[in-house]
Amino acid sequence: MPTLLIAEHDNKSLKDATHKAVTAAQGLGSEIHVLVAGQNCKSVADAAAKIDGVAKVLIADGALYEHQLAEPMAALIVSLAGPYEAIVAPATTAGKNYLPRVAALLDVMQISDISKVVAPDTFERLIYAGNAVQTVRSRDPKKVITVRTAAFQAAGEGGSAPVESAAAASDPGVSSFVGEELSKSDRPELTSAKVIISGGRAMQSRENFTKYIEPVADRLGAAVGASRAAVDAGYAPNDWQVGQTGKVVAPELYIAVGISGAIQHLAGMKDSKVIVAINKDEEAPIFQVADYGLVADLYQALPELEQELGKLGR
Amino acid sequence: MKILVPVKRVVDKDIKIRVKADSSGVELANVKMSMNPFDEIAVEEAIRLKEAGKATEIIAVSIGAQQSGETIRTALAMGADRGILVKAEPPIEPLAVAKILKAIVEAEQPGLVIMGKQAIDDDCNQTGQMLAALLGWPQGTFASKLTVDGTDIQVTREVDGGLQTVKLKGPAIVTTDLRLNEPRYASLPNIMKAKKKPIDEKTPDAYGVDVKPRLEVLKTVEPPSRKAGVKVGSVAELVGKLKNEAGVL
Numbered sequence: 149m150p151t152l153l154i155a156e157h158d159n160k161s162l163k164d165a166t167h168k169a170v171t172a173a174q175g176l177g178s179e180i181h182v183l184v185a186g187q188n189c190k191s192v193a194d195a196a197a198k199i200d201g202v203a204k205v206l207i208a209d210g211a212l213y214e215h216q217l218a219e220p221m222a223a224l225i226v227s228l229a230g231p232y233e234a235i236v237a238p239a240t241t242a243g244k245n246y247l248p249r250v251a252a253l254l255d256v257m258q259i260s261d262i263s264k265v266v267a268p269d270t271f272e273r274l275i276y277a278g279n280a281v282q283t284v285r286s287r288d289p290k291k292v293i294t295v296r297t298a299a300f301q302a303a304g305e306g307g308s309a310p311v312e313s314a315a316a317a318s319d320p321g322v323s324s325f326v327g328e329e330l331s332k333s334d335r336p337e338l339t340s341a342k343v344i345i346s347g348g349r350a351m352q353s354r355e356n357f358t359k360y361i362e363p364v365a366d367r368l369g370a371a372v373g374a375s376r377a378a379v380d381a382g383y384a385p386n387d388w389q390v391g392q393t394g395k396v397v398a399p400e401l402y403i404a405v406g407i408s409g410a411i412q413h414l415a416g417m418k419d420s421k422v423i424v425a426i427n428k429d430e431e432a433p434i435f436q437v438a439d440y441g442l443v444a445d446l447y448q449a450l451p452e453l454e455q456e457l458g459k460l461g462r
Numbered sequence: 463m464k465i466l467v468p469v470k471r472v473v474d475k476d477i478k479i480r481v482k483a484d485s486s487g488v489e490l491a492n493v494k495m496s497m498n499p500f501d502e503i504a505v506e507e508a509i510r511l512k513e514a515g516k517a518t519e520i521i522a523v524s525i526g527a528q529q530s531g532e533t534i535r536t537a538l539a540m541g542a543d544r545g546i547l548v549k550a551e552p553p554i555e556p557l558a559v560a561k562i563l564k565a566i567v568e569a570e571q572p573g574l575v576i577m578g579k580q581a582i583d584d585d586c587n588q589t590g591q592m593l594a595a596l597l598g599w600p601q602g603t604f605a606s607k608l609t610v611d612g613t614d615i616q617v618t619r620e621v622d623g624g625l626q627t628v629k630l631k632g633p634a635i636v637t638t639d640l641r642l643n644e645p646r647y648a649s650l651p652n653i654m655k656a657k658k659k660p661i662d663e664k665t666p667d668a669y670g671v672d673v674k675p676r677l678e679v680l681k682t683v684e685p686p687s688r689k690a691g692v693k694v695g696s697v698a699e700l701v702g703k704l705k706n707e708a709g710v711l
Contacts, residue, residue, distance in 0.1 A: 218603070249594060251595075253596075275584050326627040328626045442696075460711060
């Protein structure tokens with residue numbers, strides 16, 4: 149029985165999270181069908197058809213799905229669920245919103261945020277914000293799964309799957325979209341950024357984030373993060389927070405500046421490929437997980453770092 | 463309007479957990495336990511709605527061992543009015559929790575359920591959405607702002623790219639994100655007062671819910687650990703290593 153995978157997109161472009169979820173879904177060993185639900189999203193469906201390993205694309209195109217609200221999305225996915233053995237979505241805020249709703253309607257216990265497919269019914273997932281890895285086997289006849297995209301490589305492109313229309317489901321009519329305020333920053337989102345530079349309490353002010361962290365972020369095309377201490381002190385907005393109760397990230401390069409390395413911060417970033425720590429205190433726990441540590445005053449080190457990166461043409 | 467607030471007892475957020483040597487789970491004996499931080503935010507939001515005259519009563523519910531009563535007591539000390547403890551041997555999976563909560567919602571008829579977006583132990587991020595599905599209610603997940611105007615419920619949600627605002631036709635489920643509020647500390651007089659507030663004790667059987675797990679946990683292990691790397695002497699050396707050794711520039 150095939151796998152139904154729900155695409156992550158914004159009606160214009162297909163997001164990389166979809167490609168990563170396809171790689172996870174390939175571990176289930178069945179044919180993969182991708183559902184693109186949105187409005188005027190034909191170009192997204194065409195892009196999904198090109199992903200290697202995708203056998204078919206279903207498109208549900210209509211105003212009801214423009215903002216992928218959980219209630220109509222869940223109704224649609226459940227209406228299509230019959231022939232599928234597994235339903236998979238990336239563990240983005242969109243997938244996390246609608247997929248548990250689908251699971252409950254199908255009377256299935258969802259397997260959230262899997263980091264590895266051990267067998268078609270057995271998965272690894274991180275608990276306690278990555279401080280433990282659990283292997284679970286699902287006893288449900290259907291599997292409903294969200295995928296921790298940071299744990300999978302993106303599937304390649306080169307396929308040409310057929311695109312078919314899927315009938316819209318009825319509108320539950322209990323929710324409506326009011327508006328959105330998407331970050332206007334040219335910087336990448338924290339959860340999908342390849343490079344992140346984060347500041348801690350030692351930044352001392354919001355202005356210092358702008359003056360010291362952001363120029364380096366601009367050089368690197370990096371997202372900007374913060375420790376909970378910096379957020380609690382009002383130096384950075386809450387949506388920058390990396391850690392156990394903030395965002396869990398796994399970029400290629402993570403630069404922690406003036407961050408001591410509290411457990412809850414480490415939990416949110418220790419899967420990064422390369423970690424750099426810049427801290428005045430050479431005893432700071434952050435150095436225990438850093439690949440490269442620099443004991444230095446950040447107010448001197450960051451301007452220097454910006455200059456050095458400039459020399460490289462970054 | 464009544465507000466129902468489910469709260470979970472979890473290992474305190476500042477404790478570094480230890481995985482048992484036999485891979486059977488996480489060590490919970492003699493470990494400091496607290497209310498799930500996202501649930502504290504939910505309790506706070508409910509209290510603020512009551513203080514603003516938008517809610518009449520706040521009911522805190524916890525499903526777990528007898529000690530989960532302490533977590534309810536914390537919610538009562540913050541300002542909830544009464545509690546319901548559903549005694550069941552943890553871990554209880556989100557689907558079973560959602561089914562029990564559905565039965566409680568049907569009995570209590572709240573206009574709003576506010577709960578944490580996820581528990582910091584199992585990190586499932588499911589229960590609110592599942593409860594909404596089982597009730598056929600709308601959901602406002604990962605809320606950073608909540609406005610209640612009669613049965614019109616407006617929720618600003620933290621999404622990957624920024625914020626999204628949705629309007630829900632109440633009754634509804636709202637799950638909290640960190641930006642929603644800063645929970646208060648219970649004052650000593652309120653802690654004393656909370657001791658007199660009632661907590662009903664129930665069992666899953668009373669609600670006709672089978673809590674048998676659907677997921678079998680085969681093992682729990684430590685994640686691969688990172689080793690400390692090298693200290694570099696200067697910014698120039700750091701950049702050189704990042705470019706030539708790590709290959710990330």
